[in-house]
Amino acid sequence: EAQVTQNPRYLITVTGKKLTVTCSQNMNHEYMSWYRQDPGLGLRQIYYSMNVEVTDKGDVPEGYKVSRKEKRNFPLILESPSPNQTSLYFCASSLPGNTIYFGEGSWLTVV
Amino acid sequence: GENVEQHPSTLSVQEGDSAVIKCTYSDSASNYFPWYKQELGKRPQLIIDIRSNVGEKKDQRIAVTLNKTAKHFSLHITETQPEDSAVYFCAASMVLTYSSASKIIFGSGTRLSIRP
Numbered sequence: 001e002a003q004v005t006q007n008p009r010y011l012i013t014v015t016g017k018k019l020t021v022t023c024s025q026n027m028n029h030e031y032m033s034w035y036r037q038d039p040g041l042g043l044r045q046i047y048y049s050m051n052v053e054v055t056d057k058g059d060v061p062e063g064y065k066v067s068r069k070e071k072r073n074f075p076l077i078l079e080s081p082s083p084n085q086t087s088l089y090f091c092a093s094s095l096p097g098n099t100i101y102f103g104e105g106s107w108l109t110v111v
Numbered sequence: 112g113e114n115v116e117q118h119p120s121t122l123s124v125q126e127g128d129s130a131v132i133k134c135t136y137s138d139s140a141s142n143y144f145p146w147y148k149q150e151l152g153k154r155p156q157l158i159i160d161i162r163s164n165v166g167e168k169k170d171q172r173i174a175v176t177l178n179k180t181a182k183h184f185s186l187h188i189t190e191t192q193p194e195d196s197a198v199y200f201c202a203a204s205m206v207l208t209y210s211s212a213s214k215i216i217f218g219s220g221t222r223l224s225i226r227p
Contacts, residue, residue: 033215042219043155043200090154099145100202100215102154 002027006091006103013081013110021076021106023091029101031094032074036060036087037105043090049074081110113138115203117218125226130191132221134201135183143204144184146175149220150197158199159186188223196225 006023013019025032033048035058045058049068063085065077074093078085091103114137124130136144142163147155161168161175161184168175172191177184188195204215 031214035217043217045217048214094215098143099157099160100147102156104154 002101004091004093004101004103006089006106008106009104010107011109013108015082015110016080019078019081019108021078021089021091021108023074023076023103024072025074025091025093025101026072027093027095027101028071029093029095030071031096032068033058033092034064034066034074034076035090035092036085037090038087046076046089081108083110086110113141113203113205113214113216115201115216115218117201117221119221120219121222121224123224123226124191126191126193128191130186130188130195130223132186132199132201132223133183134185134203134218135181136203136216137182138203138205139179139182141203141205143215144175144177145202145204145215146173146186147200147202147217148197149200155200191225193225193227196223198222 004025030051034046035043037043044060046064047058047066049055052071055066086109089106092100094100117134145160146158148158149155159170159173159175161177172189174187199221201218202215
């Protein structure tokens, strides 16, 4: 089954404690990206990757890092989380110019 | 870069009536335009898409139209039902020439409510 899997789905953490949200897709997609969704603000892109070892900033990259060492994985790293990073995060993947598949989302709360 | 504007931000229609959501895009190189539906607490899911070589596409009660000259596209939902209540996102995608990959830009979303 084609899917995008992200973990954890729910996390409450404290300010400053590094965390990683993993994302994996089994469709051999080149393009992967991370979005955050806050009430009334829609989907805002954090980072995207066009292929292995190729990443670029989206609209709201501050406070986040990513890596793309393998085609299937695209982890999102919060080196020092702050409360303003409390949000719903979606990982997504697609073939060029084609349907985007979203993960189920990760609810992150930073206290 | 590409910019996608979506209107309205909220829309309330009587059950059985039609709903129309409109989007405009800025980059004429965009060639793929999907629409996503997001129910509360769930992931966005594709409901219909259209490519730039087509002017209209229908799937049962849902249709999308594209005007390349004016750079706008619209989602039409007919005979609306309570289960159509959700947030809808439009998006525009282009294939980037230097990499063959693509970048997709989303509109800000429309919260559609169906009144019984």
